Amino acid sequence: MGLESKLGNMGVVTARLEDVVNWGRTNAMWPLGFGLACCAIEMMSAQASNYDMSRFGMELMRASPRQADLMIVAGRVTRKMAPVLRRLYDQMPEPKWVLSMGDCASCGGVFNNYAIVQGVDEIVPVDVYVAGCPPRPEALIDGIMKLHEKIRRSHPIKADKEPIKV
Amino acid sequence: MEQNETQLMELTVDDLKEMRGLVSERAIAGETVLLNMGPQHPSTHGVLRLLLEIDGENVVSCIPDVGFLHTGIEKTAEDKTYMKVIPLTDRMDYLSPMSNNLGYVLAVEKLMDVDVPLRAQYVRVILCELQRLSSHLVWLGTHAMDIGAMSMFLYCFREREKILDIFEMVSGQRMMVSYFRPGGLWRDLPAGFEEAVRAFTEHFPSEIKEYEGLLKKNPLWIDRTRSVGVITAEQALAWGVTGSSLRGSGVNWDIRKALPYSSYDHFEFDVPLRTEGDVYARYWVRVQEMWQSLRIIDQAMKKLPKGPFITSNRKVAPPPKEELAYSMESLIHHFKLWTEGFTPPVGEVYVRVESPRGEFSCYLSSDGSPKPRRVHFRTPSFANLSAMPQMTKNVFIADLVAIIGSIDIVLGDVDR
């Protein structure tokens, strides 16, 4: 399906609004550089040249939450860090998504004790969980692809009552 | 449960004025600004919070606030048998899990008085030196990226992928390997290991030359790193700084030479030393350590003996699976090891290992049960970071970033 075949004589493309908006949102998603622990190193490996994430639009990790739309929680979240995490999430402008990378962020992982929050979904609503300890860079990219699919199926204007199953 | 008896002082920027000992009088007078370089920051290499007292661009004092990655590994380890603690040790200094494993496993072996076969010792040396290379590559990539040389990050991670492929071939995991077990290794080296390591060691020297060519005589690099973050040898020792940071200040102490473990005394290598104690000295020491690691790997690969990869002491090491089919004794050993675990004698040991960051030690206290009474890890980044206020007297904020990179801290190591 080439764009040229749809252009016709007048140079006009028709599409649904939600498709265009979702296309824009997924193809240039900037993650917030929120690497906490070991998963952060695999996230950095995914960003580096061997498993390039810029192929998928994530060219740079923005340090400031005001400029980011995806928060990849990479690593274990401690009880001391939890308020900081929530504050950063609140500072991100809509639309925003959260990807919980690794076992510690998804469910507490190997650590079930006084210091670790058992799953970052106790603090922020999570869209995609990527399992692994740490997940391979390919697994992280797979998680990001699933997130892109989820966004493409969602409606940007109407609120979604049910979670989207991909 | 007792209440915290000291004044409840939350370390916010406003309350800092009450802590007269930590910040200078000028901060309390309002002349200098108190700034928070928060836990989420691209240059702090993890979740480190720095409270800075700045006068324009000069940093007057710098107070690290750690604990944002405190995982309670020591508490969790008290609930697990000795073998099950090994995966927990991987996750402390997550850039060199092999060294953490080695420190803990050597402590268990000392406690149980177990002999490790020579093949296992040599393989441990090879893998630890590969781990040192991988850790120094990440350090170099991120340190250079912070100072501004962005492409170093991509080059170093590209080389690191080759080392991670070797780790995956050996243990099945890229980073959290848990390959060393009390008594030896988890399993023998796979076919293809020697070719992979040889291919890597033949190709890597040209890469280090390229990195040195990019940075060593680069006037921008020298301007940013010379005479920045100086710490003298006496200060460094007094504050417990170990590893490359100590050798950058002129103190010749390498645990692999002083208290050799795992047959490091069979290999010849030099210990690089510099006396200035600044960021450039620490950078130079680490790059030279990469060359020495290559030397050790070459020697170990040439001399690698054939033999068992784990001790034959069945009380500690599980028997091979084939034996379970015909030997009742092996079956019982296997059963005991997997259900209850082995029980060391009552006592305590302390073992030091030279991790890429410095002295990594494991203190193990046993009460005669299959679970340790107390496991304490003395991690190098913890002590190195505590010396940071000594290094950051009257520097610029940009220099601060260079100093944090040069001490090579890993926050998982600091906070455990």
Added chain:
Amino acid sequence: MSRWIGDAIGCPIHFVCETHMIDLITSHFPEAVSGPIEFHGETTLVVRPDRLIEVCTFLRDDPALKFDLLSDVSAVDHFPASPRFAVNYHLYSLENNRELRLKVWLDGEQPHVSSVTSVWPGANWHEREVWDLMGVKFDGHPDMRRIFLPEDFLGHPLRKDAAQFYEEPQFTHNFDLIESQKPYAKE
């Protein structure tokens, strides 16, 4: 300036042999230091808490001993035995290539001992960690506050009688029960 004289020859030179070193210490402080306890080649000396600073200063400054690196300060909880807490100091002498462990036994719910930050400044953060996780206070410490846990955390988690913050794993048989108790963030 090389602190380790042996490196010119390539091997460490032990100026002081082990027993001589122990005798030197115990003869200097006959009632403050007891031991040595030998285990797998490691030497431990038990020090009385009130004489700790004197002993440490002597160990650091005496020319035959020169324990200039304090590697680690840690504490062990022997609950319910008494005395309950043992604080260990792991020392190392670069010149003599010698290791030593000092042990101080403390008792009670709120134990305290003098801080060695005046002898080795590097003990600063280690002692804060011991206070934070074990609850042993160090008198004379310049900055005695928690280092790892949030300031408002109650209790000292590494003690043997500390509460377990263990979350029950979710299986199929208790799925709904735990699901209802888990505080999911809605927005």
